[in-house]
Amino acid sequence: MDKGLQAFIDKLDTLKFSDMYENDFFFTWDKTDDEIMAVFTVADALRHMREKNISTRIFDSGLGISIFRDNSTRTRFSFASACNLLGLAVQDLDEKKSQIAHGETVRETANMVSFMADVIGIRDDMYIGKGHTYQKTVVDAVTEGYRHGILEQKPTLVNLQCDVDHPTQCLADMEEIIHYFGGVENLKGKKLAMTWAYSPSYGKPLSVPQGVIGLMTRFGMDVVLAHPEGYDVFPECEEIARRNAEKSGGSFTKVASMQEAFRDADIVYPKSWAPFAAMEKRTELYGKGDFDGIDALEKELLAQNATHKDWTCSEELMKTTKDGKALYLHCLPADISGVSCEAGEVDASVFNRYLDPLYKEASYKPYIIAAMIFLAKCKDPQGTLRRLAERNKPRLFR
Amino acid sequence: MDKGLQAFIDKLDTLKFSDMYENDFFFTWDKTDDEIMAVFTVADALRHMREKNISTRIFDSGLGISIFRDNSTRTRFSFASACNLLGLAVQDLDEKKSQIAHGETVRETANMVSFMADVIGIRDDMYIGKGHTYQKTVVDAVTEGYRHGILEQKPTLVNLQCDVDHPTQCLADMEEIIHYFGGVENLKGKKLAMTWAYSPSYGKPLSVPQGVIGLMTRFGMDVVLAHPEGYDVFPECEEIARRNAEKSGGSFTKVASMQEAFRDADIVYPKSWAPFAAMEKRTELYGKGDFDGIDALEKELLAQNATHKDWTCSEELMKTTKDGKALYLHCLPADISGVSCEAGEVDASVFNRYLDPLYKEASYKPYIIAAMIFLAKCKDPQGTLRRLAERNKPRLFR
Amino acid sequence: MDKGLQAFIDKLDTLKFSDMYENDFFFTWDKTDDEIMAVFTVADALRHMREKNISTRIFDSGLGISIFRDNSTRTRFSFASACNLLGLAVQDLDEKKSQIAHGETVRETANMVSFMADVIGIRDDMYIGKGHTYQKTVVDAVTEGYRHGILEQKPTLVNLQCDVDHPTQCLADMEEIIHYFGGVENLKGKKLAMTWAYSPSYGKPLSVPQGVIGLMTRFGMDVVLAHPEGYDVFPECEEIARRNAEKSGGSFTKVASMQEAFRDADIVYPKSWAPFAAMEKRTELYGKGDFDGIDALEKELLAQNATHKDWTCSEELMKTTKDGKALYLHCLPADISGVSCEAGEVDASVFNRYLDPLYKEASYKPYIIAAMIFLAKCKDPQGTLRRLAERNKPRLFR
Numbered sequence A, B, C: 001m002d003k004g005l006q007a008f009i010d011k012l013d014t015l016k017f018s019d020m021y022e023n024d025f026f027f028t029w030d031k032t033d034d035e036i037m038a039v040f041t042v043a044d045a046l047r048h049m050r051e052k053n054i055s056t057r058i059f060d061s062g063l064g065i066s067i068f069r070d071n072s073t074r075t076r077f078s079f080a081s082a083c084n085l086l087g088l089a090v091q092d093l094d095e096k097k098s099q100i101a102h103g104e105t106v107r108e109t110a111n112m113v114s115f116m117a118d119v120i121g122i123r124d125d126m127y128i129g130k131g132h133t134y135q136k137t138v139v140d141a142v143t144e145g146y147r148h149g150i151l152e153q154k155p156t157l158v159n160l161q162c163d164v165d166h167p168t169q170c171l172a173d174m175e176e177i178i179h180y181f182g183g184v185e186n187l188k189g190k191k192l193a194m195t196w197a198y199s200p201s202y203g204k205p206l207s208v209p210q211g212v213i214g215l216m217t218r219f220g221m222d223v224v225l226a227h228p229e230g231y232d233v234f235p236e237c238e239e240i241a242r243r244n245a246e247k248s249g250g251s252f253t254k255v256a257s258m259q260e261a262f263r264d265a266d267i268v269y270p271k272s273w274a275p276f277a278a279m280e281k282r283t284e285l286y287g288k289g290d291f292d293g294i295d296a297l298e299k300e301l302l303a304q305n306a307t308h309k310d311w312t313c314s315e316e317l318m319k320t321t322k323d324g325k326a327l328y329l330h331c332l333p334a335d336i337s338g339v340s341c342e343a344g345e346v347d348a349s350v351f352n353r354y355l356d357p358l359y360k361e362a363s364y365k366p367y368i369i370a371a372m373i374f375l376a377k378c379k380d381p382q383g384t385l386r387r388l389a390e391r392n393k394p395r396l397f398r
Helices: A003-013 A033-051 A074-086 A103-112 A131-147 A167-180 A207-219 A235-248 A258-262 A276-288 A291-306 A315-319 A348-353 A355-363 A365-377 A381-391 B003-013 B033-051 B074-086 B103-112 B131-147 B167-180 B207-219 B235-248 B258-262 B276-288 B291-306 B315-319 B348-353 B355-363 B365-377 B381-391 C003-013 C033-051 C074-086 C103-112 C131-147 C167-180 C207-219 C235-248 C258-262 C276-288 C291-306 C315-319 C348-353 C355-363 C365-377 C381-391
Strands: A063-068 A089-092 A117-123 A156-159 A191-196 A222-226 A251-255 A267-271 B063-068 B089-092 B117-123 B156-159 B191-196 B222-226 B251-255 B267-271 C063-068 C089-092 C117-123 C156-159 C191-196 C222-226 C251-255 C267-271
Touching: A003 A033, A003 A381, A033 A167, A033 A207, A033 A365, A033 A381, A063 A074, A063 B074, A074 A089, A074 A117, A074 A167, A074 A365, A074 C063, A074 C089, A089 B074, A089 B089, A089 C089, A103 A131, A103 B355, A117 A131, A117 A365, A131 A156, A156 A167, A156 A365, A167 A207, A167 A355, A167 A365, A191 A207, A191 A258, A207 A222, A207 A235, A207 A267, A222 A235, A222 A258, A235 A251, A258 A267, A258 A315, A276 A291, A315 A348, A348 A355, A355 A365, A355 C103, A365 A381, B003 B033, B003 B381, B033 B167, B033 B207, B033 B365, B033 B381, B063 B074, B063 C074, B074 B089, B074 B117, B074 B167, B074 B365, B089 C074, B089 C089, B103 B131, B103 C355, B117 B131, B117 B365, B131 B156, B156 B167, B156 B365, B167 B207, B167 B355, B167 B365, B191 B207, B191 B258, B207 B222, B207 B235, B207 B267, B222 B235, B222 B258, B235 B251, B258 B267, B258 B315, B276 B291, B315 B348, B348 B355, B355 B365, B365 B381, C003 C033, C003 C381, C033 C167, C033 C207, C033 C365, C033 C381, C063 C074, C074 C089, C074 C117, C074 C167, C074 C365, C103 C131, C117 C131, C117 C365, C131 C156, C156 C167, C156 C365, C167 C207, C167 C355, C167 C365, C191 C207, C191 C258, C207 C222, C207 C235, C207 C267, C222 C235, C222 C258, C235 C251, C258 C267, C258 C315, C276 C291, C315 C348, C348 C355, C355 C365, C365 C381
Parallel strands: A063 A089, A063 A117, A117 A156, A191 A222, A191 A267, A222 A251, B063 B089, B063 B117, B117 B156, B191 B222, B191 B267, B222 B251, C063 C089, C063 C117, C117 C156, C191 C222, C191 C267, C222 C251
Antiparallel strands: none
């Protein structure tokens, strides 16, 4: 077997992650450090094998169900790519063509679509308190279905973004950081600035900043969160970040300005999100079906947003980072000043300088998702990787 | 070879079903008793193999075309699962993105999408006299295309519900009955009540009750049909039921109340459907493009429906069934009183008590569809099953 | 190995087409005669193998991305069939669910969807000067992504119709001609009439007539183009046709009437398209977002169209062709007089007489697309064909 793959298998041998088998992926903070490292390692191993033209198709049949309750291009294609890499066919549950309303029916639909489903990927990030709850309801339903002999296999949930966390994104971001700095061992003491940034659009989910502080604090880095007043993230996510930082020997701090956050930062992640209280109010209005209220709220928020146009990742600000060369991250698409909008999250010249790492960052997502599935479906992942290498079936037969 | 699979093959050896090869599946009553049993047996064999992690993928490439002229979740996913289980990729013909209008173009489109199609699954259940006609037109077109050398293979039609029959549903229902009662041989003399039930919605197809009485009368059971005045099903379906009952040594009777139908029933299937005459009128209005007329008709029918709210599967009624424990069936989704609507087809407590058999019932549909395809595509089904077992390719490689 | 396949491999051995490897397919006139013949030969070889139940699946995983900026049935299913035949799963980029606007974002989206994409098929034929530009932008983006190590493979572009050419259609048309007349060697001196024809619809792309004169002039035929005043095609396409004709020993001429074009023709291709200047004006109005202007223009054009109702492929006209039996071609769907419209491109009796060759013509498209992909992905296509034959995996395992 080639040495590259052997190194990944050796790495896995040092980690404990047996609980991932037949389990789900809701939040990164549900997982141990070893489990997180197992995801990165399997993702790298799958990528390595694909680059060597070795098929990693483990399913000869099976479905990956996707449920997108919000628009998506990147995550949709990442999920499709991951499923395809492992041999699953994607079947999208378009809720406009079915009718899912209350708890009862979620349970029913979840079972009805899962008779041959190995994976269910869900994006539901629009309303605070709703997204994770929905994913949990689906998982409870199929777990019960499996226990009662309705389903022959328990489909694994992959959280493709909820109101709380965006694990596939943040793990891809993190893998970019690890590769960029040449290994986890080089991250201790690095400063990462997760900051709010102005965007002319409204109501972006909080799950990216929450996911970032909830994950990036695990590697000994100094993670700084900055946002204007009123744009707080969930307190429980800050608490997780604090505990992680303490455990990892890093730190988690909050500062009041982008300037302070960016100063000497090794990594910057400037990104817009909605004000917390407003998102809660929006969820409440939505619950009441008060769409006029939602429109009024939207106007108010856009006005509030507009008072923070100075929160932007400018060339001047970038100069204040470590050697003026901090790694710029974004989950994409970014609101680029003068390109996709008049004034937005980032200067065009900054964005363009970081195109390659940004795209590379995104390129990890399909492998992260595939790794999550692989670890949930293979009881002995190292053995399966080894047997795939021995099978040596080409991805492209030539 | 494992004994389980051998038993299914032995069973198939006792049946005559060679006419199913390269044939279509419109109605259950087109098929002989042996052919129906072959569907059940292959469905069970495929399920058995999947449970043993043996891949039943017979297609290395090929398409399963789906045409849904009505919303669908269960059947859509069942069709997708069945195709995937056998190795076909599903390609949906979204008629909004093409333009199918008159007979000429149906013929053309049917051929144009079928160059690499092994199966075409169609749901067209909205208008009386239209659904089956459309399916027939498609089948005639591709049969002609195949004869003229346009198509290299004749795609097999799977009726995913038309205005007349819903064979994949009714065969799944029937498979649940067979398994629930421990075999076909135990069904003689069992009483099955197919009854109308109130629902606040309007215009549900007649194909389920028609399919149920057209199929369930073949197994020696006493099948009773009950509905309010004006909610008759197609007379030709009643005639089929009568003939079946006679031949099978069972009976087919009509009664005027749910109470009478439920009394001492072993199986109950209470379900809403539209009044026949109204459905005919609706088709006529639709033909004229009279959408105001359709709206007016809808209001009238909802009012008519509402006079029959007492037709509901209540706890009280269930108590009158055999030992108070009749098997409750439904094609799902049901209109559950107090859950999905104020007053509907069934009490929530009844529905919830039967969740497991209901979901199990639904779980047979993918296998029923796969069996229909398998029997239409394999000239020697027993041989193919045997060779699949010998090939012994794992569904999930681990 | 069977002799049929060997003949195709022998044919390929006489051709030079190594530049097609890892290349794209924009226009037929970008390709040498040998390259065009390689497409036909591989298409025939793949069809031959499918007919012999030999799987030509070369991809064990991988995606074919489709982007349809205009409605499509035939081309959509052809692309899906081609991808499936080779083992790729189709993932459609629905632009309504993403947001692609300006050059910047096209570049980004192109990379974001391509991490595991082997092929990208694009239809963008609505606006002059836009379709090809868009395809080029996508190709430049993924080529750069591949060079920069973002993408592990360069996805191949298949032009599924742009404003300039419709290569998959015209190559399928041409393959029908070749087979119909028993080989390329029999085409010298044959007369082909590409003529405009009246249709009550508006704004059909110019890419079919342009593609036809740009391709069909390569085989020594006498190609005649006829259209009413104002319905010119791109001058550069006429120039290509002229040069091709000269090189191939055929001819390219323009005449002013359908009558003259049809006289003694061996092949006729009567088809509606929009007036050039109007299409340019429409693109300009679209650029300004002047939708009232577009509506006004549409009315004007329909009126202009209507003055040319005599341009129709009637029985009378067909009688004037060679022995009254010219091969009638159309890319479908046709506007058939008295069937799909009151007065249209062709008499129903003419159309119906040619159903078999018309459908056969369409049946080549999936194989043409598959051949384009095969030639772009296999460094040694003859070797791969040979190894596929040796592998001898059945398409349908029985």
